[in-house]
Amino acid sequence: MKLVTQVLTETVAGAFEKCGYEKVFGDVLVSDRLDLCQFQCNGSFACAKQFRKAPFIIAGEVVKRLKENSIFKTVEAVSPGFINMTLTDEYLLGVLLQIAQDRHIGIPQIENPETIILDYGGPNVAKPLHIGHLRSAIIGEALKRLARATGRKVISDIHLGDWGLQIGLVIAELEQRNPTWKCFCADFDAQADTVAGLNVETLNEIYPFASKKSKTDELFKQKADRVTYELQNGRAGYIALWKEIMRVSIADLKKNYESLNVDFDLWYGESDAEKYVGALVDTLGGKGLLRESEGAMVVDIAEEADTAPIPPVIIKKTDNSNIYATTDLATIIQRQKDFDPDEMWYVVDKRQSLHFTQVFRCAKKAGLVPENTKLEHLGFGTMNGSDGKPYKTRDGGVMRLSDLLETIINAAYEKISASAYASQTDQKEVARKIGIAAIKFGDLSNHRAKDYIFDIDKFLSFEGKTGTYLLYTITRINSILKKVNVSSDTPVSFSDIYTDAERSLILTIILSGEAFQHAVNEKAPNYVCENAYQIAAVFSTFYHDNYIVSETDEAKKATWIALCILTRKLLLKHLDILGIEAVESM
């Protein structure tokens, strides 16, 4: 269905045209002065300039035409030239009913859905998830759901870091510790020989250890580089061990992402792009883009308009092994071949923006994707501690994602245990949902590209503008529906608007479509958060002012219940898009 502002824009644009002006001046916005009106049009000012006439006069002429329209309760020209509009209650109720009956509850659908590959998550195998991985997962998941909710086709890919030096480091360290393992023998036979079993704990411990060691121990670093190269070139023993690392690590990752309610269509990794590296090098070579520089093979991507020197992309390192630009480019070839997408979005730390500039330019230059394919890096900011520096645990280490979740979920559990409303059976599950909601909403309500201060106490309080508040609002609605014995999927109807609080709620619900539109255009889930909070807050006022269960006027009561049902449905939709699960009671 059409957005209300869109319908009004057409109406007002028509009025401008009838008055002899141009339609472009008819843009209608949600009023920023809700005390004066619901919608406004400021086109008279620009129109005044062009037609050399006072804005107030023009607004007056347009308003005269608009008054012929019965959808307005009031429509007036206000000095110095605003056009202020307020819709009739009948009209609002009509739109509300449309939303209630719309398959997409008023979320605008795109006409020509594009196919988008969404690359987020990006964890490294053999490396425990820490809070640095949180944002990519949360933001990427929300963007995926948001894009899908507005009709787009999205294919999500976790893009595992499973093929670079980090694997070489782990294998090198394993080899030093267990030199007798069969997989390290030159004559390892993948058919006959088996690999020693690994577990997550070992892997989690070994990577930080090896990484640190490589910085001080030059010989070890050289060994890791050699292992990386040999792995990428198919040494059987290393491949077999790598497969074991992958098996253990992916199982653990799946568990972690599942607990965050994050899931991927594709569990591809850098290693899956390996088979396209040959094609990449051929293409680049064939187009004469590849050149040797300081022992490495590179592609120049600097452009004349650049305000800063942009270094070339390294395709092959001095030792002929691949680097992340290589696999990213090879991955683009793979994605183009498999899905022919219209867009590729990368939800990756904003500090990598130079890297993506290089990769995207190289991809375009080499014709790896059609000219009009959009390649976009959606960078996000760092999660800092209250000291403004990257978040650390008390002892200065990097905080494990699982530890963070546990802390918050435990706090939620304590609160739940004290509640009179929580059912005894699923308190653990309810606590988990509340904890995840708190973390996700806290993250997503910040602007994506900005760094933000992560204050764990703020999350533990479960008060104010939080994910908890949204879940709480829904449980209140659930409670009412239970008391009046009405199912949440009962078809709704609305007889009238009885109170101001109600009108505010209705208007907020109606304007949700605009919020979703804005969110998807800007690829900014924080608009969804803001809108969800608005709905919940306005509902809470309405809830506080009017007692629904005890209402004796049947028509009024039925309308209010209908409002509860619709509010609940819409809030659930917001939460779903944010990747947050609701609870029945808490």
Add this chain to the structure above:
RNA sequence: GCGCCUGUAGCUCAGCAGGAUAGAGCAACUGCCUUCUAAGCAGUAGGCCGGGAGUUCGAGUCUCUCCAGGCGCGCCA
């Protein structure tokens, strides 16, 4: 050095397709649980939107400049 990003209330942040009185939450202070969950509601107080200049009828929002902070700048990802 060059480039990118950020600077809004005591704190954490929205707002940045330019519009009429700059919004939340937390913290502080007042009220409200014998009617639907007080994880709530209502209210008070708190701002030269980093400084300066410009564009505009109109700037927190656009441009320039200065200041402060963060980040990035070839073989890690």
